[in-house]
Amino acid sequence: MSEHSVRPRLASNDNGGAPNADGPQYVCVSSDVKLGTGVRFSKFVNLYGCEVGDNVKIGAFVEIQKNAKIGNNCKISSHSFICEGVTIEDGVFIGHGVTFINDIYPRATDGGGRLQTESDWSVAPTLVKRGASIGSGATILANVVIGEEAIVGAGSVVTRDVAARSIVAGNPARLLRYITSEVEVSG
Numbered sequence: 001m002s003e004h005s006v007r008p009r010l011a012s013n014d015n016g017g018a019p020n021a022d023g024p025q026y027v028c029v030s031s032d033v034k035l036g037t038g039v040r041f042s043k044f045v046n047l048y049g050c051e052v053g054d055n056v057k058i059g060a061f062v063e064i065q066k067n068a069k070i071g072n073n074c075k076i077s078s079h080s081f082i083c084e085g086v087t088i089e090d091g092v093f094i095g096h097g098v099t100f101i102n103d104i105y106p107r108a109t110d111g112g113g114r115l116q117t118e119s120d121w122s123v124a125p126t127l128v129k130r131g132a133s134i135g136s137g138a139t140i141l142a143n144v145v146i147g148e149e150a151i152v153g154a155g156s157v158v159t160r161d162v163a164a165r166s167i168v169a170g171n172p173a174r175l176l177r178y179i180t181s182e183v184e185v186s187g
């Protein structure tokens with residue numbers, strides 16, 4: 001949940017400019033976004049007030065909200081939503097349609113029936129550590145830490161911290177196994 005109003009700019013895309021020969025690329029990047037070098041966008045992307053490191057690849061229909069941070073060399077697949085309060089370290093893979101959450105008990109209105117503003121709720125943080133991977137369709141509840149090189153299975157709902165180099169899956173996500181040098185994952 002967030003409100004934001006900074007004039008968007010069209011940013012460069014895979015073809016090095018926007019719009020290009022195929023027409024407008026609809027990559028909306030607000031002027032307050034801190035963008036690293038070599039960031040690649042697909043079409044229909046919406047970024048505002050966030051920080052994105054070097055060589056990050058961002059798929060179509062991704063939204064990244066203000067005060068979210070993405071490290072270097074991350075892949076953010078299409079249709080994922082990265083909200084305020086989310087920190088993603090270097091080398092993280094985010095699958096398609098991954099949803100982060102920053103308000104555990106959301107409400108549309110305050111006690112007086114008026115639409116809530118930012119002063120009516122507080123952002124709950126989430127940390128995804130270096131080299132972790134989050135499978136497609138996963139939902140990551142707030143106040144969790146996903147450990148280094150952990151893997152979250154497709155469609156999981158993560159409600160608790162995920163240990164480093166572990167694989168979790170399901171709703172709620174539970175430990176399947178640890179990634180050891182004997183039992184690695186391919187690819």
Ligand SMILES: CC(C)(COP(=O)(O)OP(=O)(O)OC[C@H]1O[C@@H](n2cnc3c(N)ncnc32)[C@H](O)[C@@H]1OP(=O)(O)O)[C@@H](O)C(=O)NCCC(=O)NCCS
Binds near residue numbers: 134135151167169177
């Ligand atoms: C979780 C995952 C990494 C596999 O891990 P694994 O340790 O090799 O797990 P296995 O395939 O050996 O399965 C172990 C058990 O977990 C279950 N399982 C596997 N993936 C699951 C998932 N996403 N959700 C729920 N259960 C899952 C299996 O059915 C199996 O259950 P069983 O023991 O009752 O038969 C993989 O299934 C997955 O979800 N990867 C994410 C892929 C993805 O989203 N990629 C995005 C880009 S396309």
